[in-house]
Amino acid sequence: MKVLVIGGGGREHALVWKISQSPRVAEIFCVPGNAGITGLAKCVDISGEDVDGLLAFALQEKIDLTVVGPEAPLTLGLVDAFEKAGLRVFGPSARAAAIEGSKVLAKDIMAKYGIPTARYAAFDTAPAAEEYIRQLGAPCVVKADGLAAGKGVIVAATEQEAVDAVRLIMSQRAFGSAGDMVVIEECLVGEEVSILAFTDGETVIPMLPAQDHKQIYDGDRGPNTGGMGAYAPAPVCTPELYNFALEKILAPTVKGMASEGRSYRGVLYAGLMVTADGPKVLEYNARFGDPEAQPVLMLLETDLVEIMEAIIDRRLADIEIKWKKGAAVCVVLASGGYPGSYRKGDVISGLGQETAGVMVFHAGTALRDGTVVTSGGRVLGVTALGDDIPSAINQAYAGVRNISFEGMSYRKDIGQKALRKL
Numbered sequence: 001m002k003v004l005v006i007g008g009g010g011r012e013h014a015l016v017w018k019i020s021q022s023p024r025v026a027e028i029f030c031v032p033g034n035a036g037i038t039g040l041a042k043c044v045d046i047s048g049e050d051v052d053g054l055l056a057f058a059l060q061e062k063i064d065l066t067v068v069g070p071e072a073p074l075t076l077g078l079v080d081a082f083e084k085a086g087l088r089v090f091g092p093s094a095r096a097a098a099i100e101g102s103k104v105l106a107k108d109i110m111a112k113y114g115i116p117t118a119r120y121a122a123f124d125t126a127p128a129a130e131e132y133i134r135q136l137g138a139p140c141v142v143k144a145d146g147l148a149a150g151k152g153v154i155v156a157a158t159e160q161e162a163v164d165a166v167r168l169i170m171s172q173r174a175f176g177s178a179g180d181m182v183v184i185e186e187c188l189v190g191e192e193v194s195i196l197a198f199t200d201g202e203t204v205i206p207m208l209p210a211q212d213h214k215q216i217y218d219g220d221r222g223p224n225t226g227g228m229g230a231y232a233p234a235p236v237c238t239p240e241l242y243n244f245a246l247e248k249i250l251a252p253t254v255k256g257m258a259s260e261g262r263s264y265r266g267v268l269y270a271g272l273m274v275t276a277d278g279p280k281v282l283e284y285n286a287r288f289g290d291p292e293a294q295p296v297l298m299l300l301e302t303d304l305v306e307i308m309e310a311i312i313d314r315r316l317a318d319i320e321i322k323w324k325k326g327a328a329v330c331v332v333l334a335s336g337g338y339p340g341s342y343r344k345g346d347v348i349s350g351l352g353q354e355t356a357g358v359m360v361f362h363a364g365t366a367l368r369d370g371t372v373v374t375s376g377g378r379v380l381g382v383t384a385l386g387d388d389i390p391s392a393i394n395q396a397y398a399g400v401r402n403i404s405f406e407g408m409s410y411r412k413d414i415g416q417k418a419l420r421k422l
Ligand code: AMP
Pocket: 118, 141, 150, 153, 155, 185, 186, 187, 188, 189, 192, 214, 271, 282, 283
């Protein structure tokens, strides 16, 4: 079969890599892809947000299965448009993906269906939001309702910071119409864990729990990024927590979405904070996480195409999902200056030397006259399998040492929180 993957980051390289191992797949296209993906798929330069252009391409190429990586095409209704045209596509509809596209909707669903989350209120005017901030006190969290490329959440240490965040979002409109509404919520304290699940709208099968590293510097210091590394399985997720996440969070969310006429098919990502008072949902995403997908997909034993097809046909209950033993760790190599402004176009050296069990997933890379150069903030994700977390950490950092480019920066402590638990 012919498969089309939409997106061009490390997550999509991992998706293409895993899909390419399916005996059922003859050809893969990726839009827009990156330098690493070119070895596995034909990369085509169409914007991931040009739904009409993508549909025309998929029809013309007679694509058998389309897989959507990032959130924007999902909330724009790519899945709806493809299904309407009779194409098979993996991911939630626009109404279902709204669980990521609108934080107000996500919070309202959680409140309605009794899913544990931070106390909150939603506002469509700045003065009302500011009044609630004074009532709630600091610290608190201010969230733009809509998609803001991961920048729409401000954890405010003081009431003034929270008020400034509301003004930035609602008055200065830093994120455009994503800031028409804001959610103000209580600040939760604890350790974060990402639990992603496959679901066909009825059956819910969680993947191995993963942990992201959002801040740019070691010890979780500095500004937030798209994610500087991840590992799985995360020991913070005990068997009790896993069962709680499935029974009290993921399953009721999928059931609640169906009752709301928002039947959810695809990957549902629950970002949890493990608090002294139990796990609580920080956010939902309508897709695989990046970089969580890299270690999680390296550990997936089952054919991903089989799983996706079963979800499309609403027969996920018939599938057994198997995982490799051991652990996987992904260390992201970023451009100097990221998540602020950074250089592009620097030559990357040391690629292609990875040992067995190590994959260098490309994110912000491009080809210039046949040479791989940097083209984004997060450049590569060196991902390694190991018998356990310590050995996967060693393998991943051994892989990192082969690679260099001007200004390359990375965290040296990916996985350390797991070591403290083991
Ligand atoms: P989100 O996009 O909602 O996941 O928020 C991004 C990050 O902000 C999360 O991964 C957390 O680190 C942090 N965050 C979000 N909501 C809260 C909260 N209620 N309390 C503490 N931190 C939060």
